[in-house]
Every structure is written in structure tokens, then in C-alpha cells.
Amino acid sequence: MGTRKGYDLELKEINDRVETMGKQVLLAIDRTIIALEKMDVVAANAIMKNDALIDAMETDIEERCIQIVVKQQPIASDWRRLASYMRMISDLERIADNCSDIAIYIKKLASLKTVTPPAHLGEAFSSMRQMVADMVEAFHNEDLQLAEKVVKADDIIDELFEKNVQEIRDAIKADTDAIEQYLDYLFIDKYVERMADHVTAVASWISFITKGELNIMFTDRYARESKDNPQ
């Protein structure tokens, strides 16, 4: 260190901003969980308004990355970092978007007759939240093991998603008047599953930064599904 002081400071700045963005996304998830529990329309609106802030953070980091690439031509670990940051922030932004999407359904559900939510939705939500929390910590400490744990946790979410779908199907069969509500829950369930996929992607970029190996550990569900049902 020492020979490229300004460059190192800017790299550190970008790193800190990515971490802050991760924390903001975690906060958005927490708010979404509470809003869903309490069917709080005001909170749902706040989540959607807050999305602009996260979008602005993404744009800011993206610009900084582009500038530093053009000016400093980073290579080796510097380049692995910056390339990863640019992919990470887009996944983080999608997670935040999904929070807003869920907020829309919260507002809809609040206006309809209350039904019993799918039993495993809460668990799926909190598991996914834990993944995001672990991801933020893994990023901060460049903790490869924790990042791998996040990637593995994606399978749990997939299982919970299937369980919820089953429960929703049963609930609709039992009470055809509540189709509207359960369809909304189905969408929320699907969003939670997608959010877990995005967190998994972010966690695999952490392993790219630290190990330098490009093996993005996306969900292997597609492989599994296509094998079980040969067409």
C-alpha cells in the first residue's frame, strides 16, 4: 500500500457503500415482514417510497465503479472486487424491488377479508432474511464459509416454497371464496423464493472476490427439475 493512495481510498469507499446498500436491503426486508404480519398499509407505502433510496444507491455505486475502471484500469483482486460489486448491487436492487412488490400485495390483502396465511410462509420469510443478514456479515468479513452457508440455505427456501404452494392449493380447495387472498399469498411466496436466489448470487460473488474462482452457485433446482421430469 501507499503507492496508490487515492485509488485505495476510493476502492474502500465503494466497498463501504455496497455494504451500506446491503444493510438497507436487510432493513427493507425487516419492514416487509412486519408490514405483512400486521397488514400495515402505511408501512407498505413506506417500503415502496424507500425503494427510490436504494435505487439511488445502486446508481451511485455503479457510477463510481465505472469511473474507477476507466481511470485506474484495475486488475487482479481489484478488478474481481469491482466486477463483483457491479453484479451484487443489481441483485441487491432486485431484492429491494421484490420488497416493494410484496408491499403492493400487502395493501391488496389488507383490503380483503382476512384469511389464515400459509403455515410455512413466515418461516420462509425469516430464513430468507437470515440469508441476507449472513450475506451482509460475510461481505463485511470476507467470510467464505458464511457465504457458502448462505448458498446452501437456498435449498431450504426452495423446500419451504413447495410446502407453501401445497398449503395454498389445499386452502383454495377448502374455501373457494378466499381464492383472491391465496393467489396473493402465492405471489408473495414466489417473491420470497426469488429473493433467496438473488441473495445466493450475491454470496457467490463474495467467493469470487476472495478465492478468485468463478463458480456462481445459483440454485440447482433447474437441474433437479429437468432431471426428475424428463420430457
Next chain:
Amino acid sequence: MTEIKNEQTKDLTPSRGLIGRAKAVDRIWTVVFYLVALFFLLLLFAFAGYVIIKGFAGATPEMFRFDRNGIGNYFFNTIYLVFLSLLISVPIGVMGGIYMAEYAKDNAFTKFLRIAIETLSSLPSIVVGLFGYLIFLVATHSQPSLLAGSICVAILSLPLMTTTTEDALRSLPPSYKLGSLGMGATLRQTIQSVLIPACVPRIITGVILAAGRGFGEAAALLYTSGSDTNIKWNPHAWINPSLNPFNPLRRGGTLSLKTWSSFTASVGAEDVANLSAAILMILVLSFSLLAHYLEGRIRKKMGDTK
């Protein structure tokens, strides 16, 4: 970076008076140098002008003849003798220069050789003349000849040719040599095909200086070439080899010798001496100009616009 304070830079700014004084001193010295240059130029013009005008003022048409009475034959002898001496000194001098620049190891022998060359270059020409007289004439029982004279002149110009060639080779960019060797050329091929051609302009300068010295040489020729001349331009007379102008073994006085001998010979021959001096002057000047022109042409062809 930002720690550099403004006051510091301000302190270093010289005062207006100091700049003014420096400028004035600069101007004065510029004028002084111009005056010195002008003085040399005037000296040359005045000297050359005086010699040439005075020479031609007392000249008669007979003096220009290529016969016993004219100085034409001396004019020819001068050029022929210098030509012969260059024929000896240029190849040997250039080879010596190549040896010193490319082959000589950094040892005591080379150091000794260098001292020898330097000593040779400061040798008085009368000493060389005497040496030539003893070796080429007395020891071999020969008559004074153009060849003996030209060898003496060659000895005088050898150190110049050697050092000129050596300096020229040393001042070439090392990349020429490395480039050629890097292509698998031998050192001899490199010297012959790249280095020496690149040195030609500098070597020509050396040849001009050597020739200039030869044209004016008198002391070294005094005992070796003979100060009179008797040649015939009619080929039928060449049955007697001493009458053949191109026979290097014949006697042959040069213009500088003629100038000297005419003064000492008799009254009335003074005009011949003056004309000889004038012709010699013109010869040296025109040779110098021609050589500079040639050098420029070669440089231009090589693309060296310096």
C-alpha cells in the same frame, strides 16, 4: 502536495533589478561573441583576399603554363601528391580507427598505442621529412620522389585519420551495432555494412583536414619529393619514366615548395611565389567547399538532417 506554502515560492522570485542586470550582462556577452566571430571572418577574408589579389596582380600568362616556366606542373604535383598520400593514409587510418574503436581491449598495450598515436600527431613535420629522407632516400639509395613525399605526408595525417574514424565509430548510437549483431551478422559484417557507411560523413571531414594539411605541407617534402619538376605531357616523351607525370617515382615539387623556392631563388621570381600562394589558397578553399558539399549530400541521403 498542498503543504508547499506560497510564501516560499515568493521568496525565490528574483527581484526586478536582478533580472534586469542578468539580461544586460547576457546582452553584452552576446555582442562580445559576435564581435569575436566577426573578427575571425574579417581576418580570413582580408588574408585570403590579400594573397589572391596580390598573386594575380603580378601574374603573366606564361606563369599559368604547364611547362618548365609555368606553375601548372606544380599545381598538378600538389594534387597528385596529396592524392597518393590519401591513398596510403585513408585505408590505414580507417583500419587503425576501426581497431581502436571495435577490437582493442582495454589494456596496457592499447594505452601505449594511444599514446603513440597522440605523439605522432604532434610530431613536427620537418622531423618526419628528415626521417623520410633517411629511410626512403639515403637507406634505399633513391632519388627524391613523389612517392617518398606522399608517404611522409601520409605519416603526418595518419593519426588524424585514425582518431577521426575512432571517434566517428564511438559516437554512433550503440543500437546500430546491436541491431546488426542481433540479426546474426558477424562483427566484421556489422562494421563493413552498417558502422563504416554510417561514419562516412565524419570520415570525409577527416579526409578534408588531412588533404588540407597535405596541400600546404612544405617541410616534410623539402628533402623527400624534390622542389623542382620536369615533366612532359606528350605521351611520346614518356619513354623516359622521369618525364611521365603519373610516375610516382619521379621528382615533383609542389606549390608550397615552389612558393618557398621562388622567394629564395632570385629577384623577379617573387611574382611566381605570390601566384603560387594564391593558387594554393584557392585550391584549399575550393577543396574544402567541395568536400563540405559532398558531406552534406551523403548526410542527406542517409536521412540525417542534423
Next chain:
Amino acid sequence: MSENSKFTARNLNLYYGDFHALKNINFEIEANKITALIGPSGCGKSTFLKTLNRMNDFVEGCKIEGDVLLDGKDIYKTDMSAIELRQRVGMVFQQPNPFPKSIYENVAYGPRIRGIKKKSELDEIVETSLREVGIWDEFKDRLHKSALGLSGGQQQRLCIARTVAVHPEVVLMDEPTSALDPISTMKIEDLAVEMKKKYTIVIVTHNMQQANRISDTTAFFLLGELIETGATKDLFLNPKNKKTEEYITGRFG
């Protein structure tokens, strides 16, 4: 020694007098690839390059231990002469160094010293060599003009043409673009990439981006040691040695 290796250095040590300039180098250079040698000034990369065509023979007090094999034959111990070696392993220098001759004579120089005298043959070699480096159309109307009147970039490409005119197997390039402007640099880089189809290229460069752009293999030298070598795409993305990482990201010292 692998099948495809052109040069192999085994336990190579080089000394300039008492100075140990190359320390136990083991390295293979693959045929028809561009190998970049990088490292800070005085690290031994240029010295290593010079051992490949014995240009260090001209450095006084230079002593070599170990083996340098060209196609499996030791270039220092077999009967191969340095002259023959340099005909097979050409060199392009840092400063463009055309001879003070015409463009034509520069390219014809190599063939001439190898004894080719026929004008028609030389004409053909000059044309194909200039075409090969892509400057025939630029130069064909002024073949007999001095090479010293060309721009730096043109001179360097002429020097490359001069080198390939004798059909070497390997072309060594010692910082060939460090004296050139960016456009000329790009032209030389494109040329090098084009040339590797026919030749094995070893290039010393201080320009990290250049090594990254054009080379297949990169070797990092430091204080006379070969610190790391590997496929360029891996070395610049994920160097294994911390010193390599520090050097290529500009955080050295």
C-alpha cells in the same frame, strides 16, 4: 519439457561479475504463443530475454550456469554458434533502430549478410517482409528513401520487417513500444498478435495492460527470480503470489 515448448530454461543462473542477476530460473516458452515478461526495472526480465539469443555475450563479465534449450538443444553448450542462433532468434529493440540506409536496404540487410545477392530475390524478400508487417502499401513508393525520415512507429515496424526478412523462428521484443505513441503502440500490438501464427514471440514490457492484452503466458520477475508464471488471463485476474498481485495492481514497494 513439454511437447510444444520452444525454449526451456533449466536451473538458469546468470552473473554480471559478482552480481547474481538471474537466480535459478526454470521456465518454458511455448511455440507460437506470445510470452510476456514483466517486473520492475532491474528485475532480470531483459537479462533473461537476452540470454535467449545470447546478446549478453557482449556484456563484459557475464557468466551463465544451467541450460537454455532451443528445440531441445542447448544454445550455450552445443556446437550452435551465436551467429546461427541469432539467425533463428531475432530481436526488436526498445528504441527503433533502423540503420542509416534506405528502407529497402534495411530490410535487405539480413538476406544480404546471409549471401543473397540476386536483386530479383532481394526485391521479393523486401516486398513479402514489408507486406507481412502491413507497411508495404505505405512504403512501396519510397523504398529508396532513408529510413531515418520515418516516424517512430513506422521505424519500429520497419525494424520488425527487417527482423522477419530472415525468417527467424522466434522474435524477441525488448519493450518495443515504450518509445511510441498510443496509436503506433496499438499497431505494433496488433502486429505481434498476427505474427504469433508464424513465430514464437517473447516480449518484455513495463505496460501491464499490454502484457494483459496481447500475451498468452505471463512471467513475473523480481530481483532476479521468476516469481510467478501462468496463463495471462489467470495471472491478471487471480495471481497466486502476493508480490505479483502487489506489482500488477501498482502497489509495489
